[in-house]
Amino acid sequence: MPESSPVGNFNPADAPSYESILQCMRCGFCLAVCPTYALTNRERSSPRGRAALARAVAEGRLEFTAAVGEEAFFCLDCKACSTACPSGVQVGTIMEFCRSQEQNFHPPSVPAGILRDFILKRMLPSPDMMETSLLPVRLYQRLGVQWAVRRLGLNRFLPDTLAKMEGILPTLGRPLRLNIPAVIPAQGKKRGRVAFFLGCAMSLVFPDVSRQTARILAQQGFEVVTPAQVKCCGAPHLAEGDRETARRLALINLELFLGLDCEYIVTDCAGCGCALKEYEELLAGHADHERLRLFRSKIRDISEFLAEVGIRTEELKEVPLSVTYHEPCHLVHGQGLSVPPRQVLRQIPGVELREMKESNWCCGMAGSFALKEIETSRKLLERKLNNVRATDADVLVTGNPGCHLQLAWGVREMGLKQPVLHIVELLGRALPK
Amino acid sequence: MTKAVIDQLRNHVGAKNVYDEKEDLLVYGYDATPEVSALPDVAVFPENIEGLRAALAISRAEGLPVTPRGAATGLSGGSTPINGGMVLGLTRMNKIIEIDEENLTATAEAGVITIDLFNAVSARGLFYPPDPGSQNVSTLGGNVAENAGGLRGLKYGVTRNYVMALTGLLADGTEFKTGGKCVKDVAGYSLRDLLVGSEGTLGIITEITVRLISPPQEKRTLLASFRDIRTAGEAVSRIIAARIIPATLEIMDKMTINCVEDYAAIGLPRQMEALLLIEVDGHPAVVAEEAAGVRRILEEVRAAEIHQAKTPAEAARLAAARRTALSAVARVSPTTILEDATVPRSRLSETFAEIERLKEKYQVRVATFGHAGDGNLHPTALADERNRTEIEHVHAFFAELYEKVLAMGGTVSGEHGIGIAKKGYLLRQFGEGGMGVMRRIKNSFDPGGLLNPGKIFIDDASSTKVRTEGGLHA
Numbered sequence: 001m002p003e004s005s006p007v008g009n010f011n012p013a014d015a016p017s018y019e020s021i022l023q024c025m026r027c028g029f030c031l032a033v034c035p036t037y038a039l040t041n042r043e044r045s046s047p048r049g050r051a052a053l054a055r056a057v058a059e060g061r062l063e064f065t066a067a068v069g070e071e072a073f074f075c076l077d078c079k080a081c082s083t084a085c086p087s088g089v090q091v092g093t094i095m096e097f098c099r100s101q102e103q104n105f106h107p108p109s110v111p112a113g114i115l116r117d118f119i120l121k122r123m124l125p126s127p128d129m130m131e132t133s134l135l136p137v138r139l140y141q142r143l144g145v146q147w148a149v150r151r152l153g154l155n156r157f158l159p160d161t162l163a164k165m166e167g168i169l170p171t172l173g174r175p176l177r178l179n180i181p182a183v184i185p186a187q188g189k190k191r192g193r194v195a196f197f198l199g200c201a202m203s204l205v206f207p208d209v210s211r212q213t214a215r216i217l218a219q220q221g222f223e224v225v226t227p228a229q230v231k232c233c234g235a236p237h238l239a240e241g242d243r244e245t246a247r248r249l250a251l252i253n254l255e256l257f258l259g260l261d262c263e264y265i266v267t268d269c270a271g272c273g274c275a276l277k278e279y280e281e282l283l284a285g286h287a288d289h290e291r292l293r294l295f296r297s298k299i300r301d302i303s304e305f306l307a308e309v310g311i312r313t314e315e316l317k318e319v320p321l322s323v324t325y326h327e328p329c330h331l332v333h334g335q336g337l338s339v340p341p342r343q344v345l346r347q348i349p350g351v352e353l354r355e356m357k358e359s360n361w362c363c364g365m366a367g368s369f370a371l372k373e374i375e376t377s378r379k380l381l382e383r384k385l386n387n388v389r390a391t392d393a394d395v396l397v398t399g400n401p402g403c404h405l406q407l408a409w410g411v412r413e414m415g416l417k418q419p420v421l422h423i424v425e426l427l428g429r430a431l432p433k
Numbered sequence: 434m435t436k437a438v439i440d441q442l443r444n445h446v447g448a449k450n451v452y453d454e455k456e457d458l459l460v461y462g463y464d465a466t467p468e469v470s471a472l473p474d475v476a477v478f479p480e481n482i483e484g485l486r487a488a489l490a491i492s493r494a495e496g497l498p499v500t501p502r503g504a505a506t507g508l509s510g511g512s513t514p515i516n517g518g519m520v521l522g523l524t525r526m527n528k529i530i531e532i533d534e535e536n537l538t539a540t541a542e543a544g545v546i547t548i549d550l551f552n553a554v555s556a557r558g559l560f561y562p563p564d565p566g567s568q569n570v571s572t573l574g575g576n577v578a579e580n581a582g583g584l585r586g587l588k589y590g591v592t593r594n595y596v597m598a599l600t601g602l603l604a605d606g607t608e609f610k611t612g613g614k615c616v617k618d619v620a621g622y623s624l625r626d627l628l629v630g631s632e633g634t635l636g637i638i639t640e641i642t643v644r645l646i647s648p649p650q651e652k653r654t655l656l657a658s659f660r661d662i663r664t665a666g667e668a669v670s671r672i673i674a675a676r677i678i679p680a681t682l683e684i685m686d687k688m689t690i691n692c693v694e695d696y697a698a699i700g701l702p703r704q705m706e707a708l709l710l711i712e713v714d715g716h717p718a719v720v721a722e723e724a725a726g727v728r729r730i731l732e733e734v735r736a737a738e739i740h741q742a743k744t745p746a747e748a749a750r751l752a753a754a755r756r757t758a759l760s761a762v763a764r765v766s767p768t769t770i771l772e773d774a775t776v777p778r779s780r781l782s783e784t785f786a787e788i789e790r791l792k793e794k795y796q797v798r799v800a801t802f803g804h805a806g807d808g809n810l811h812p813t814a815l816a817d818e819r820n821r822t823e824i825e826h827v828h829a830f831f832a833e834l835y836e837k838v839l840a841m842g843g844t845v846s847g848e849h850g851i852g853i854a855k856k857g858y859l860l861r862q863f864g865e866g867g868m869g870v871m872r873r874i875k876n877s878f879d880p881g882g883l884l885n886p887g888k889i890f891i892d893d894a895s896s897t898k899v900r901t902e903g904g905l906h907a
């Protein structure tokens with residue numbers, strides 16, 4: 001097979017590989033699972049259509065037009081198409097490359113660009129800065145302004161995005177990264193030593209969830225090492241098309257975690273897990289191949305980890321609840337993990353799992369999509385929550401901070417009864433005190 | 434295409450149902466057929482019959498060719514607009530209109546997805562058997578227009594066997610309705626039968642009434658593996674000769690097994706040369722007897738292994754995996770060229786031998802799978818369209834294979850239709866006389882020649898300004 005890889009009208013830096021695009025044989029199997037196609041019934045917003053657009057650009061039949069950029073950002077990168085595609089085409093990833101191309105061909109306006117660069121290149125890479133930048137939000141929440149804004153419906157007057165952001169953010173506590181012990185000893189018979197990859201969103205927005213993760217790991221007999229020097233996994237940068245910063249962060253994390261001498265690297269953030277598992281591709285040519293392979297082999301989502309090593313269930317208490325499980329795209333499609341979370345749920349005594357329809361259909365959060373495409377996102381969320389409601393389960397469980405925020409917001413907006421819990425929160429309830 | 438025409442279309446069909454941006458046109462120029470793609474001038478998606486009528490009127494006024502399009506999963510280039518003009522998408526006419534439990538019929542718009550109809554009738558305890566491998570995506574209109582077959586075709590027949598009535602429009606705007614809910618109906622010419630399999634060249638189908646049956650009470654799924662593909666062919670011939678008609682009798686060769694296993698990971702035996710997926714269904718007593726009969730034959734021909742699915746879920750997984758065969762095979766190489774050769778079932782083993790011989794002769798990589806019980810095989814060449822010599826070898830391979838197939842009394846298409854991919858072969862099968870009759874039928878339905886020009890008939894091709902990705906195939 002000639003390995004000629006026409007870049008065509010793509011910019012040579014970070015162009016999608018021609019082979020990956022040519023692999024699409026246009027069977028259309030992916031049409032049935034693509035949320036944006038389901039909403040628009042427009043071929044170019046389908047995986048097959050997006051692959052065809054990328055192909056036309058690569059073959060010089062189409063410029064990298066504004067519409068191509070729009071499609072790249074309209075794609076949720078939910079990777080449902082990758083799961084469905086028998087030919088192994090990864091349209092989400094191809095669109096990630098196109099997002100980075102978009103920055104080249106149609107850079108954002110100056111002020112928007114400065115803000116974007118500031119967030120991506122300065123704020124996200126620096127946990128300290130992220131934590132302080134969210135301080136005003138905390139203050140604002142403490143003072144009860146948030147309550148007032150919500151109660152008085154003042155957020156109607158904020159621009160849509162801010163309003164959604166305001167609505168979606170819960171009350172923030174102290175960032176966990178700063179006060180989680182660097183090493184937590186194993187309880188009972190020691191089974192091993194694991195590194196805990198603490199994600200930004202988990203540390204800032206859901207510190208209590210990650211505290212549960214660490215507690216569960218320790219209770220299950222693992223010594224837990226949580227390095228405070230951890231950097232953002234790079235997923236937001238990939239999503240925004242900033243591959244350069246993503247690589248910079250990935251290199252730091254790679255060295256940091258390989259230096260910890262742990263058998264596994266566990267995370268409770270599906271998005272982080274997915275990004276970490278893709279360092280191998282992201283850093284190909286930028287780091288030693290063997291080290292990348294080794295790193296990849298250690299990454300585990302918490303549910304994957306627990307299912308693999310087996311949960312010690314002897315001391316667990318009853319949690320008499322019916323639960324329904326929403327599969328985060330980055331878990332089910334990004335990492336192919338559908339069975340392990342369910343195995344974990346079934347092992348919690350008293351829990352009754354009630355499957356919802358389309359449990360693996362995107363909730364509409366998709367990174368910053370929920371803030372940018374508010375209407376589309378809301379339609380996806382409604383579809384999801386109608387399926388949740390139909391189960392009449394007591395709680396809604398998931399495993400990713402993005403989904404968690406979006407679902408919790410939707411539950412409030414649509415007046416559903418189900419509280420949203422991360423899978424480790426549910427398991428945490430079964431743990432002895 | 435002038436702005437005025439686009440505006441007119443927008444006014445009549447709805448602004449959001451008309452696309453003329455280049456990015457849209459690019460993705461309405463292909464179907465699942467390799468190497469073929471063309472640019473239409475506009476793509477129109479009517480939501481109802483009025484919109485459709487208006488779109489056709491504009492096409493007549495402007496002399497725009499019209500190419501009907503379902504889900505574009507076709508494998509003969511049927512919905513590629515090789516003469517430009519208007520792509521007429523039916524996917525926004527997608528309502529299931531009625532499920533008539535007293536008459537055992539269902540009526541649906543042409544854009545309904547095949548599996549949606551299956552599920553809707555199944556929820557009422559009824560069964561719509563046609564199940565092309567593309568059923569999760571393909572439309573009923575596309576199925577009717579191609580007379581699609583499926584995994585259950587052996588026992589239950591193809592789409593044609595279920596179509597009772599069709600409604601639609603001819604290119605000149607004439608509304609037609611043919612057939613009805615009567616199970617007996619010999620009034621006049623069977624226009625319905627002409628339209629089934631007409632590949633969008635005679636009329637636009639808008640509504641379809643299909644016959645429903647009771648689902649089988651029980652089924653049993655067997656998976657048999659073979660060390661030699663000819664033995665698998667022999668097993669098929671002997672099962673048919675023993676007058677056992679399984680619902681499903683599908684074959685996969687080694688290459689296919691491995692590709693499907695790469696995707697589905699369900700534990701298929703990778704080292705085997707061929708697999709047969711056999712499903713017998715019906716009354717429990719009959720099922721038991723037929724399953725035993727099949728097993729006996731498999732043992733007689735010395736199948737390497739015989740495995741029975743333990744649960745309905747396992748059986749469903751096996752069938753689903755077989756449905757992905759074509760797309761899974763496409764992982765191996767950039768270009769996947771599949772054919773649709775069909776032979777009388779007693780000649781299967783011979784056909785497999787022939788495929789093996791031609792693979793050697795032309796040095797091409799070929800994966801073979803298909804509806805063995807129907808004699809319908811899909812030898813699929815794995816190539817790279819950038820390598821023109823390789824592509825030429827592939828075409829030579831198929832040309833010689835089709836010679837043999839026709840000599841055995843076979844047909845050049847079992848289910849995928851002629852489209853643009855097989856025009857030459859069709860002429861060989863029917864001769865000038867047969868093609869002439871078809872031409873006259875085409876002219877009486879569509880004297881203006883607006884409907885899907887350039888398909889089926891070889892002489893239309895000369896006037897086409899085909900824009901392809903790397904040359905037409907076949």
Ligand SMILES: Cc1cc2nc3c(=O)[nH]c(=O)nc-3n(C[C@H](O)[C@H](O)[C@H](O)COP(=O)(O)OP(=O)(O)OC[C@H]3O[C@@H](n4cnc5c(N)ncnc54)[C@H](O)[C@@H]3O)c2cc1C
Nearest residue numbers: 503504505506507511566572574575576578581582633638
């Ligand atoms: C992976 C895969 C597996 C497949 N398996 C099978 C199989 O098992 N059996 C089988 O038979 N086929 C199979 N096919 C081929 C294809 O799916 C069928 O031919 C299907 O019926 C096409 O339906 P569609 O809606 O995609 O039609 P399209 O591809 O859009 O159109 C097909 C033809 O029908 C015409 N048409 C579409 N809608 C209308 C309408 N409403 N009125 C008039 N003309 C219309 C078009 O002009 C075109 O000529 C497979 C294809 C793929 C990619």
Ligand code: SF4
Nearest residue numbers: 024025027028030085
């Ligand atoms: S992306 Fe995959 S599933 Fe979709 S059309 Fe291409 S090959 Fe088929």
Ligand code: SF4
Nearest residue numbers: 034075076078079081
């Ligand atoms: S990643 Fe999701 S939204 Fe994007 S093309 Fe695939 S299925 Fe559609």
